[in-house]
Amino acid sequence: MRRSCVEDGHAMTMPGVRCRIGDISVSLRSELPEILLDFQTIYGGTPLGFDDPGDGVRMEVRRAARSRLGRPRYQVYGDGVEIGGARRAKEVFPFLEWGINLRVIDTRPDYLQLHAASLVKGGQGCILAGGSGFGKSTIAAGLMTRGWQYLSDEFALIHRDTHLLHPFPKALCIKEGSFAAVERLGLPFARRRDYVKARKGRVAYISPLDLGSDAIARPSPIRLVILPQYAPEARPHVHRVSPAQALVELAGCTFNRFAFGDRLFTILKKVVDDAACYRLFSNDLEASCRLVESLLPQSKDRADRPIQMDASAIARTPSNGKTQQSPRHSRRDFLRAGAKIAYITPAVLALTPEHAFAAGSNPSGQCSTAVHTGGLCDTDTDCCTGKCSIGICE
Amino acid sequence: MTSPTSGMKTLAVLAGFGREEVVLPRRRAGIREYVCDGETVLFDPATWRTCVLNATAYDIWQRCDGRSTMRQVARRQAGAYEVSFDTALDHVEQVAALFASLTLFDVEGADATVVR
Numbered sequence: 413m414r415r416s417c418v419e420d421g422h423a424m425t426m427p428g429v430r431c432r433i434g435d436i437s438v439s440l441r442s443e444l445p446e447i448l449l450d451f452q453t454i455y456g457g458t459p460l461g462f463d464d465p466g467d468g469v470r471m472e473v474r475r476a477a478r479s480r481l482g483r484p485r486y487q488v489y490g491d492g493v494e495i496g497g498a499r500r501a502k503e504v505f506p507f508l509e510w511g512i513n514l515r516v517i518d519t520r521p522d523y524l525q526l527h528a529a530s531l532v533k534g535g536q537g538c539i540l541a542g543g544s545g546f547g548k549s550t551i552a553a554g555l556m557t558r559g560w561q562y563l564s565d566e567f568a569l570i571h572r573d574t575h576l577l578h579p580f581p582k583a584l585c586i587k588e589g590s591f592a593a594v595e596r597l598g599l600p601f602a603r604r605r606d607y608v609k610a611r612k613g614r615v616a617y618i619s620p621l622d623l624g625s626d627a628i629a630r631p632s633p634i635r636l637v638i639l640p641q642y643a644p645e646a647r648p649h650v651h652r653v654s655p656a657q658a659l660v661e662l663a664g665c666t667f668n669r670f671a672f673g674d675r676l677f678t679i680l681k682k683v684v685d686d687a688a689c690y691r692l693f694s695n696d697l698e699a700s701c702r703l704v705e706s707l708l709p710q711s712k713d714r715a716d717r718p719i720q721m722d723a724s725a726i727a728r729t730p731s732n733g734k735t736q737q738s739p740r741h742s743r744r745d746f747l748r749a750g751a752k753i754a755y756i757t758p759a760v761l762a763l764t765p766e767h768a769f770a771a772g773s774n775p776s777g778q779c780s781t782a783v784h785t786g787g788l789c790d791t792d793t794d795c796c797t798g799k800c801s802i803g804i805c806e
Numbered sequence: 807m808t809s810p811t812s813g814m815k816t817l818a819v820l821a822g823f824g825r826e827e828v829v830l831p832r833r834r835a836g837i838r839e840y841v842c843d844g845e846t847v848l849f850d851p852a853t854w855r856t857c858v859l860n861a862t863a864y865d866i867w868q869r870c871d872g873r874s875t876m877r878q879v880a881r882r883q884a885g886a887y888e889v890s891f892d893t894a895l896d897h898v899e900q901v902a903a904l905f906a907s908l909t910l911f912d913v914e915g916a917d918a919t920v921v922r
Contacts, residue, residue: 656845656858663856670854674838677849681840 426474428464431457434569434579436520437468438512444486447473450505454583454602454619469515473504490515505617506609509582513567516580517667520569523578524672524679527665528568530577531560532629536708537577538636539568541665544612546640547694550590553618554701557597561629562620567667572675575682576631583617585609591616593697599623634687636708637662640700643693648700650690650707655681658689831879831902832872832912848910855908862887866901870911876902 428441429452439460442448451457472489476497479485486498488511495511498504517525528541529552538560540548549565556562563569564580571578583602586594594601602619609615620628637658638650653661659680663669669676690707694700838849846864849856859867865886869879879902880895887894905911 654845654858655842656840656847659840659842659847660856660858674849674851677838677840677847681842681847684842 425462426472428460429457430460430464430467431455433512434564434581436516436580438471439464439467439469440471440473440508442473443475444473444501444504446501447504447508450603451508454617454621456621469512469519471508471511471515473508491519500608502606502608503610506585506607506615509585512582513667516567521668521671522572523569523668524572524676525667526568526570526662527566527667529565529584530563530568531555532563532577532632533560533705533708535632536635537563537629537632538638538704538708539577539634540638540640540704541568541662542640543665545587545642547590547642547700548640549584549586550593550697551638551640551692551694551700551704553584553586553590553594553599554597554697555704556623556627557599558701558705562623562627563629563632570634570679570683571631572672572679574631575634575679575686577634578631579628581620581628583619585612585615585617587612588614588616590697594618597697634683636704637684637687637689638704638707639689639691640694641691642695644695646693646695648692648694648696648703650692650703653689653691655684655689658684658687829876829902830872830874831870831876831905833867833870833905834910834912837910850908850910853909857908857910862897863901866898867905867910870902870905872912 426441430439476485476487488495498507528539529548530539565584569578601616840847846859880898884891884894
């Protein structure tokens with residue numbers, strides 16, 4: 413392993429900047445001036461003196477030896493340990509962003525860390541949890557233009573004792589496919605739009621500093637759990653997800669779950685017990701935001717919430733704020749109707765702590781099988797077809 | 807710790823004996839249960855495998871105590887949920903086979919308690 417800049421004394425010759433992201437202090441030293449400028453534009457902060465070792469999460473970016481073909485390479489370190497390298501300058505900032513997340517995973521065991529965006533409205537917290545490409549960041553951006561306060565993107569922090577959502581306002585990472593939608597919302601991108609982030613391709617960032625002085629929320633209780641899923645050919649709609657199913661899926665989205673062991677489930681059980689849980693099938697930002705917004709006020713009255721609704725139903729929402737649904741089903745009705753059918757939805761929580769969304773689904777309760785097994789899903793698919801009519805659905 | 811192959815062995819044990827045979831399935835110790843709004847999450851800390859059970863499946867799980875045969879479990883299920891014995895037995899066998907395939911049954915106990 414390469415030695416870090418700090419260890420070989422090289423770091424102190426590099427310019428640096430220090431900032432706070434939520435309650436986490438981050439300092440960055442970089443040989444690449446444009447990375448420092450990007451970082452300071454997005455997070456603000458103050459310059460780091462050459463004799464200042466920094467505190468909290470200490471990140472470093474330096475040029476590495478050129479490749480055999482003579483191409484430049486870049487190395488990112490976190491707290492003195494090499495995290496990895498980038499071959500193109502455009503990849504460095506996204507890599508740095510992820511490196512900060514990795515260091516937080518390793519150094520903040522007081523938080524359960526979920527792959528989720530998190531926001532707050534009216535003191536009620538919402539997490540949008542799921543794998544990459546499910547639309548978390550874009551929906552979060554949409555909600556912010558509707559008066560929601562920001563807590564985090566990619567990385568929701570739930571305190572292990574209070575179970576409150578804590579702010580970790582990293583920059584929102586928007587993929588190229590959503591640039592136009594975000595521009596229509598009037599949200600400004602910070603500096604450039606030509607960053608490249610591994611599988612996601614071209615990305616741009618929205619700085620939390622550009623969202624307004626009161627845009628960052630305080631620690632808040634979680635009242636709404638949304639599991640977004642991109643559904644290009646369907647009208648945006650939501651399905652109720654049972655708390656048990658939501659618990660399993662949130663467990664699969666937790667980066668540091670192995671550090672918590674059994675306690676992971678105890679914490680997440682409290683979260684899903686206190687929140688309303690929905691799966692959001694999304695392809696239209698405006699309609700999806702309307703749907704999410706309509707779910708929040710109902711979260712106190714769990715039994716009367718509709719099992720599923722779509723964007724057209726929301727459009728008919730009367731002015732008193734209560735959502736009308738037809739037919740109207742309750743969770744209790746569903747359980748009563750399904751009480752004679754034994755179903756099981758197994759899942760394996762992947763043993764690698766990255767992008768795990770390894771949960772089966774039993775979304776509708778319409779399966780007429782004696783045994784319902786969702787099997788093991790990968791990060792982008794949902795295995796249950798809901799169309800089974802034989803004994804075992806796989 | 808029970809390995810996946812031993813789970814498959816249990817499954818084979820359960821599947822290999824028809825309704826004429828008697829099997830006493832037993833829950834494996836150490837499986838955590840979390841009850842959420844009428845459903846139950848089973849979590850196996852050894853494999854990090856989870857599964858969500860509805861109330862009926864959870865009843866079957868609870869009744870797999872190593873002392874009841876599948877037919878006895880099915881009889882209780884039939885009484886509790888007002889379904890025919892054959893339907894209940896069908897459910898119990900399928901659910902038990904799944905539990906076995908997920909290594910949630912105590913394979914030693916299952917082997918030892920198969921009665922011909």
